[in-house]
Amino acid sequence: MAKVVTESFRIESTNEFVDSFADAAKNDYYIMASSHTADATAIINSQNDIREFQRRVIFGNKIDISDVRYMFERRPWASGTIYDAFDDGQDMSSKNFYITVLDGTINETSYKVFKCIRNNGRQPSVNSPSTALSTSTNYETTEEDGYVWKYMFDVPPAEYISFGTANFLPYIPSTTVSLSAQQGIGDLIVDASPAEAFSSYVVGPVGSPGQATVVSAASLNATTYRIELTTTQEVKSTSGEYKNMYLRLADGSLLDIVDSSTPAFAVAGNKLLYIDVTASSIPNSFIDQSVEVLPKIQVSKPNDASGTQALAYGVIDSSGNLLNVNFKTKGSGYDYAIAELQQPGQPAGTAIEGSQIRVIHSPNGGHGFDPIHELFMSRAETVTTFLSDITTNTPSTNTYTEVGVVKNPHFKVVDTFGAGLSDDLKIELNKTYKITNLGVGDQQGRWNEIAGTTGIVYSVGSIIVAKFINRDTNGGKVMEIPNTLDNRIKIVKDVKMTTAQAAPGFYIAQTENGETCEGIIHEVKYTDPANTGSLTHTELYVTDAVGAYSKTFNTNTNIEIKETKESSSTAFSSTINSVIQSVYTPFTGELLHFVDFDPITRTESSKEKVKLIFDF
Numbered sequence: 001m002a003k004v005v006t007e008s009f010r011i012e013s014t015n016e017f018v019d020s021f022a023d024a025a026k027n028d029y030y031i032m033a034s035s036h037t038a039d040a041t042a043i044i045n046s047q048n049d050i051r052e053f054q055r056r057v058i059f060g061n062k063i064d065i066s067d068v069r070y071m072f073e074r075r076p077w078a079s080g081t082i083y084d085a086f087d088d089g090q091d092m093s094s095k096n097f098y099i100t101v102l103d104g105t106i107n108e109t110s111y112k113v114f115k116c117i118r119n120n121g122r123q124p125s126v127n128s129p130s131t132a133l134s135t136s137t138n139y140e141t142t143e144e145d146g147y148v149w150k151y152m153f154d155v156p157p158a159e160y161i162s163f164g165t166a167n168f169l170p171y172i173p174s175t176t177v178s179l180s181a182q183q184g185i186g187d188l189i190v191d192a193s194p195a196e197a198f199s200s201y202v203v204g205p206v207g208s209p210g211q212a213t214v215v216s217a218a219s220l221n222a223t224t225y226r227i228e229l230t231t232t233q234e235v236k237s238t239s240g241e242y243k244n245m246y247l248r249l250a251d252g253s254l255l256d257i258v259d260s261s262t263p264a265f266a267v268a269g270n271k272l273l274y275i276d277v278t279a280s281s282i283p284n285s286f287i288d289q290s291v292e293v294l295p296k297i298q299v300s301k302p303n304d305a306s307g308t309q310a311l312a313y314g315v316i317d318s319s320g321n322l323l324n325v326n327f328k329t330k331g332s333g334y335d336y337a338i339a340e341l342q343q344p345g346q347p348a349g350t351a352i353e354g355s356q357i358r359v360i361h362s363p364n365g366g367h368g369f370d371p372i373h374e375l376f377m378s379r380a381e382t383v384t385t386f387l388s389d390i391t392t393n394t395p396s397t398n399t400y401t402e403v404g405v406v407k408n409p410h411f412k413v414v415d416t417f418g419a420g421l422s423d424d425l426k427i428e429l430n431k432t433y434k435i436t437n438l439g440v441g442d443q444q445g446r447w448n449e450i451a452g453t454t455g456i457v458y459s460v461g462s463i464i465v466a467k468f469i470n471r472d473t474n475g476g477k478v479m480e481i482p483n484t485l486d487n488r489i490k491i492v493k494d495v496k497m498t499t500a501q502a503a504p505g506f507y508i509a510q511t512e513n514g515e516t517c518e519g520i521i522h523e524v525k526y527t528d529p530a531n532t533g534s535l536t537h538t539e540l541y542v543t544d545a546v547g548a549y550s551k552t553f554n555t556n557t558n559i560e561i562k563e564t565k566e567s568s569s570t571a572f573s574s575t576i577n578s579v580i581q582s583v584y585t586p587f588t589g590e591l592l593h594f595v596d597f598d599p600i601t602r603t604e605s606s607k608e609k610v611k612l613i614f615d616f
Helices: 007-020 047-055 157-163 175-180 444-451
Strands: 029-034 057-063 068-073 098-102 111-119 140-142 147-155 168-170 185-192 212-221 224-231 245-248 254-261 272-278 290-299 311-316 322-329 339-341 356-361 379-387 399-407 413-416 432-437 463-465 476-480 484-486 489-493 507-512 515-527 537-547 559-562 572-574 578-580 590-601 607-615
Touching: 007 068, 007 379, 029 047, 029 379, 047 057, 047 399, 047 537, 047 590, 057 379, 057 399, 068 157, 098 147, 111 185, 147 175, 157 168, 157 379, 168 379, 185 290, 185 322, 212 272, 339 356, 399 607, 590 607
Parallel strands: none
Antiparallel strands: 029 057, 029 399, 057 484, 068 168, 068 379, 098 111, 111 147, 140 147, 185 356, 212 224, 212 290, 224 272, 245 254, 245 290, 254 272, 290 311, 290 339, 311 322, 379 607, 399 590, 413 476, 432 463, 432 476, 489 537, 489 578, 507 515, 507 559, 515 537, 559 572
C-alpha cells in the first residue's frame, strides 16, 4: 500500500507556523543567542542540549510577522537548459520548472520569477523570458525558442538584501498577478498520434515550400462562406475530405471547415480547392493572404455556463506528423476538460483512432493565483539583527556560539495593585507587558477603566505599556515582553575591582545554606554612580548561571571569584551591594530551531544578521 505525504501538508504546516507570528496575544517569538562550553561537541537534538541552550541565553531580540518570510529556491535561468513544463500528471516538487531572472543590476533591480508552461517538446531554452509583461497575455510570454513562461511575482532588492541567502529568495505576493489568474486549461499534450496521420492533408505554409493563398470568398448562406484557395500542394479532390479540420487565417482566426471540393473546371495541375467554412463574414482584406488547413483539436465545453470554449489546433510537419498543439484561446470556466484529435472527412466529434491528447489542468485558481503552493514553499525564514546602540541592550563584548528561535519564553511577572503602579512598574513606565492574569474574580471592569475611552478591551494576552496600568486590579499580573533583552545577571560591588580579581571568563559562585549558585563572568564594567570623577564601582555581568532550584545570587553572603572553577586560589571574596536578576526565566519556552558555530565576538560597532530557515 502506497502512502504519500503531499506537499500541501508540508505547506499547511508552514502556513500555520507563519500565521502564528501574527497572533501576538497567543505567541511571542525570540531569536536568542547562547553560549557553549569550549570543550563541547556539536549540538544534537537532545533534551540536554536544548536545556543547556536555554540555561545559557545571553541576549536576544523579539521577532514578529514582519521578520518572517516564505522562502523558495533561487534558480537563475541558464541557456541550454531543458526546463520542465508544468504537468498536473507529474510530481512537480522534484522538477526544474521555474526560474529567477534578475531584471538588471544586483541589489538595484528586482528578481522576476517565471513558471514554465510549455517547453517546446522538451527542447533547450535559449531565450531568457522577456520582462516586458502585459495583462493582455495574462502575464504569459512566448519566446522564440518555443518556451511559454508565466510571470509569477517580483522580489524587490530591499527584500532579497534583507532576507535572501545564497540559495533562497523571499516570496513577495503580487495581487495584480493573482487576481488576473484564471483556473482552467494550462496546456494540451500529444501523448499519442498515428504516424503521418495528415500526410495527404498538408495545405499551407507547413509544407515547405508549400503555400495556400485565398483567391476569393463568397457567402453561401447566413452562416457559411466558400473560400477558394490556390496551393502548391496536391489537394484531395473527393468532396468533403477536409471537413472536421480548421482553416487558419493570417490573423490567427480559426474557421470550422464543414465541406470541401475541387472546382468543376479544375484540372490536375491547377491545385485549386474550395473550402466551406462556418462564418458570418469574411473581410476583403483576407484576399491574397496566406492560410493553412490544420488538424482540429476538439475541446469539451466549459463546466461553467458563463465560460468560453477553448479553441486549439494541431501543428504538423511536411510529412503530416502531429508535432504539437497550439491555442487560439484557452477559454475559461474549466474545472475539467477533454480534448480529442479530429478525423478529417468525418462528422464533427469523430476522433482519430489511436490518438490521445492529454489536457493539462492549471492549479486551483490558475497559474499565479497561489505561488506558495505552486512553487512548493514549505520553507520559512526568521530574521533579526544583533547590534548594540541606544535602542537595544545587546551586550557589546565577549562571544556567543549558538542562536535559536524560542517560542513563548517566560519573563519577569509583575503584580498590579493599589490605586496606581507597583514599585516594579513605576521605574519601567515605557516597557511593554502582556496581561497574564486579570486578577481575583471578574476584574474585566477595572481593566476596561484602564482602557478608558480608547475602545480597547483588555484580556489575558493583551499587550499594554506599564504607564497605563493606573487602577487596582486585585491580583492582576503582567509579564514583561522586551523587544531586546540582556539576560545576564548584573552584580554590583562598591569598589573598583582589579583585573586580577575579576575578568571575563572568571568563575563566580555563591554558597548559602549548602546550596551553590555559579556562573561565568561575561563582562566587567566600572562606573561612577556618585559623579565623583573617579570610577568607584564594579558591575559584573554573569552568564551560564546554574544552581539549586531555589538558589540565585543575592546580597546575603559572600561571592567567590576564581580564574577557573578548578583553581585552588580565590581571586576575590566579599559581599555584594546589589543584584539584578535575569529577565528571562531559564528553561522556559519552546526551542524550535538552534544552530552552533565558532565563537562570534561582539563589539560596540559589530552587527550580525541572523537568518534561520525552517524546512517543513
